Amino acid sequence: MGVLVLLFTVASLLLLAESKTFWEDTQVLKQLKNRLDPNSVAQGSCISSWDFKLDPCDSLFSDRFTCGFRCDLVDDSGVSRVTEIGLDQAGYSGSSLSSLTWNLPYLETLDLSGNFFSGSLPESFSNLTRLRRLILSGNSFSGSIPASIGSLTNLEELFLDNNYLRGSIPPSLNNLVSLNRLEIQANSLSGEFPKLDSLTSLYYLDAGNNAITGQVPFTFPPSLIQISIRNNSLVGTVPETIKQLGSLQVLDLSHNQLGDSVPAHLFSHPSLQQLTLSFNKFSSLQTPSSAGFQSQLIAVDLSNNNLQGFLPSFMALMPKLSALSLENNKFTGMIPTQYAFKVAVPGTGVSPFVRLLLGGNYLYGPLPGPLLSMKPGSANVGLGNNCLYRCPRVFFFCQGGDQKSSSECRSFVPVIP
Ligand SMILES: *[C@@H]1O[C@H](CO)[C@@H](O)[C@H](O)[C@H]1NC(C)=O
Numbered sequence: 001m002g003v004l005v006l007l008f009t010v011a012s013l014l015l016l017a018e019s020k021t022f023w024e025d026t027q028v029l030k031q032l033k034n035r036l037d038p039n040s041v042a043q044g045s046c047i048s049s050w051d052f053k054l055d056p057c058d059s060l061f062s063d064r065f066t067c068g069f070r071c072d073l074v075d076d077s078g079v080s081r082v083t084e085i086g087l088d089q090a091g092y093s094g095s096s097l098s099s100l101t102w103n104l105p106y107l108e109t110l111d112l113s114g115n116f117f118s119g120s121l122p123e124s125f126s127n128l129t130r131l132r133r134l135i136l137s138g139n140s141f142s143g144s145i146p147a148s149i150g151s152l153t154n155l156e157e158l159f160l161d162n163n164y165l166r167g168s169i170p171p172s173l174n175n176l177v178s179l180n181r182l183e184i185q186a187n188s189l190s191g192e193f194p195k196l197d198s199l200t201s202l203y204y205l206d207a208g209n210n211a212i213t214g215q216v217p218f219t220f221p222p223s224l225i226q227i228s229i230r231n232n233s234l235v236g237t238v239p240e241t242i243k244q245l246g247s248l249q250v251l252d253l254s255h256n257q258l259g260d261s262v263p264a265h266l267f268s269h270p271s272l273q274q275l276t277l278s279f280n281k282f283s284s285l286q287t288p289s290s291a292g293f294q295s296q297l298i299a300v301d302l303s304n305n306n307l308q309g310f311l312p313s314f315m316a317l318m319p320k321l322s323a324l325s326l327e328n329n330k331f332t333g334m335i336p337t338q339y340a341f342k343v344a345v346p347g348t349g350v351s352p353f354v355r356l357l358l359g360g361n362y363l364y365g366p367l368p369g370p371l372l373s374m375k376p377g378s379a380n381v382g383l384g385n386n387c388l389y390r391c392p393r394v395f396f397f398c399q400g401g402d403q404k405s406s407s408e409c410r411s412f413v414p415v416i417p
């Protein structure tokens, strides 16, 4: 008995001396290397140096294992586990990562971004329960986002952007309670945007350049600072619940099918700085009861909608607003003097307009006096393609597009002389 125990101890010591990496972790690394298209593994590259005649974790940064992963001792067994894989931007290609068994229970970071990996996302990712960062941006992954990704409850960053993912965004993402960054832009994701109100640490959400339908979600995590769902197929308007997002600074819902009025609550929002609703179908604009005095908005882009009526004079009263684009709408009437003052001679404590783009509307009448004294380069002002007959090209802001013909102007606004 004693001899057996002794033999066993000697054997395990020998094993330890020979291998420092947990054997299953080594298997995954081997599989990963084998799965790559050999043509994409450049000589002298990190993966080409992987030589499994040696122990990976024990030979890190030797000439046999120059890079690509990190190992850590996770307990006092003396065995190292792979905790990080970083094969980003190396140009690797190889299909069917999907059938690879990602069984690395101690992995915290997996970064395969900027390669040419294709196939569907492996279900076995769901075994990586300690994963904090999953970065698969800029590959050719296709198929749908597996619902099982919702079991990665330690995930803080999920980057699936710039792939060919299809289908709907799985509601199970709402289980990723540690998530603070979600980037799924530039895929072909469709269906309605799911409820993600459990993600109480999420501050950055980009779902732009997809094919998402339905309404703008009613509930968002209150921690969000930046939301982009630009270039999708959203309909309806911007829900009032947005005003409860007390940290929100950037909202980009441009290039959708949103319509009706641009709601007043956006202009009295307590934290919003940048509002981009261009290329939608808004036809009117509500005036906030506070006249925008408390607004934190710095940049507003409502260009390329269907907005009608006079230019909203309250915009000139928003103290921090310095970039306003209302181009390519159907605004009419005269340019408010308040706008001209805010560009040319702003009052104290008020940010001047450094960008004021009003081209492509039906504005008419004389140019407000303060504009006429402005020097080229002092601000980016555009008034082209309106009905401003006395807008000679000597003024830099009258360049960039002829005024509309008088017949076009009169057919839209009969009062124009
Ligand atoms: C997860 O790991 C176990 C082994 O621990 C394996 O049997 C199973 O197939 C893995 N799951 C997936 C989806 O690959």
Ligand SMILES: *[C@@H]1O[C@H](CO)[C@@H](O)[C@H](O)[C@H]1NC(C)=O
Binding pocket: 186, 187, 209, 210, 231, 255
């Ligand atoms: C909208 O998204 C599609 C698909 O990703 C892309 O091809 C197109 O260029 C995008 N359009 C804009 C205006 O960003």
